[in-house]
Amino acid sequence: MGGDVGPPVVIPGAAMALRRHPETEFLLVGNRALIEPELERQPALKAASRVIHTDVAVRMEDKPSQALRHGRKTSSMWLAIDAVKRGEADATVSAGNTGALMAMARFNLKMMAGIDRPAIAAVWPTLRGESIVLDIGASIGGDAKHLATLAVLGSAMARVLFDLERPTVGLLNIGTEEIKGVDEVREAAELLRALDLPHLAFVGFVEGDGIGKGAADVIVTEGFTGNIALKAAEGTARQMGEYLRSAMSRTWRSRIGYLFARDAFQALRDKMDPRKLNGGVFLGLTGIVIKSHGGTDAEGFASAVDVGYDMVRYDLLTKINQTLNRDGTASRL
């Protein structure tokens, strides 16, 4: 029911994801009257899914506390998360209200042992490929221990998503000189160096422009800065796209040039397509919850489902546990 559009995006998106991973099964949680007409158009998805009906839906503008008050145990969002808790589903994917989704996930699924606060991780396109950036807004601020925990969570996700043995991890900071930066970030660097974890190669500080360069597989910062960095970068990408569009339609010569280079522009658009990297991963919870952009289309929602698929298929939670609880890391954090 979530996102700006609801079932007309979510259902075709799920159908696309199913075509890529035909063994997937879907629980579609929400208003049957809105889901079923969409499902009729997707016979393969219909065959692979079950509808769980509820009239209650969290609204995009609800505050987390409101959502919990009105939607606990009844809303589609709650029931979808609850299916993960009860082991009926392996992952929840939602395009709904982020704050409400996090509040419900936290309330219902609880935190993993050794983790106090959840995080949201995003996949960030870079000149080298892709990196994981976290936290992009689940919690604000945090001490060295929190940042080190984010490094553990992010590196587990990088192992899953990029199939790496020992992903590189950098801490976002405002200078590579030792004199700069905040105390927590400096202490987190010392802590990560001291821990010297088998599943995580700490590479030191990374500045804001190092993210796009692909300076590390995982970039760690607290949620306020991470959210602003992500949105500043998204805004800049959109801005560049606008400049390009207006430049290419300025003169007849540029319009002809555009026609010749149409394939190149299409490749560029594909490269910059934010839908392909849709799917913020909630980390630190005892279940897998993926947040799709609310404004995405079916293609973007399918990407979010794909991310959830990967996290389940390649055992995100086990990989987090490997680093955190089997190596005795948690006790040293």
Next chain:
Amino acid sequence: MGGDVGPPVVIPGAAMALRRHPETEFLLVGNRALIEPELERQPALKAASRVIHTDVAVRMEDKPSQALRHGRKTSSMWLAIDAVKRGEADATVSAGNTGALMAMARFNLKMMAGIDRPAIAAVWPTLRGESIVLDIGASIGGDAKHLATLAVLGSAMARVLFDLERPTVGLLNIGTEEIKGVDEVREAAELLRALDLPHLAFVGFVEGDGIGKGAADVIVTEGFTGNIALKAAEGTARQMGEYLRSAMSRTWRSRIGYLFARDAFQALRDKMDPRKLNGGVFLGLTGIVIKSHGGTDAEGFASAVDVGYDMVRYDLLTKINQTLNRDGTASRL
């Protein structure tokens, strides 16, 4: 002497700036043996300038404390700032070590009445034109009072640079809902609303992607987040440029397209040219100090000189004082 190149960039840059503002006079502070050969090639600049010789130069890798220890009273950086202090110069422009420049400026020039901590402001290109973003790294963290002071400083700079009566000011935050964001940012919003200043129109919170949209003339945040947002955006712009270059050289069709659209690409490059917006402005000090990017060329350095020129010509310090000390604002901060 500052920047990656020194006099071969600074001297031609000053000469360019002089052509745009022929009434400018220059004090060129540094090693005469390096300055004079460059100056010989710029007769107009030579006629409008005086060389102040010193052998001592702050190095790009010096820590601020080292720079102060070794370069106080003797280095070119110190002497340039000192010329402003003594009223011999109206502004200092340096492409040198940012931390050292800030430390020396603070030590020698002191803070304006009513201001505790300095800030660095950058001009950020937006879809509507340009905005001022501060603080981009002069100091880390800060309470509501600090953020409100940044708003005063930034709005004074916007009045100078954009010739506005009452610039709009937004606080960078991670959501426009009242539930989100950090306490300091929320309190700063209340404070700015309560102050209702004549020279500053507070417009509320702005998210990271609002900067590029031009959501406000002035965007306020503390230095850690501001620095990371700026560099993340710069990195993204460079990344988009790389993608575009590689897309346009991929096939013979795209290369032909590029030839036809060459003027459009040139216009785009001009639009995205970071040199045109070079010049971080130090705010809160009793004198005007402009920081040019260390890696810039003569064109970029000339832009930094232009920014200094504007700040002097249109009375930045008076405009800050107007808001801060004449309206009794300082006592309410």
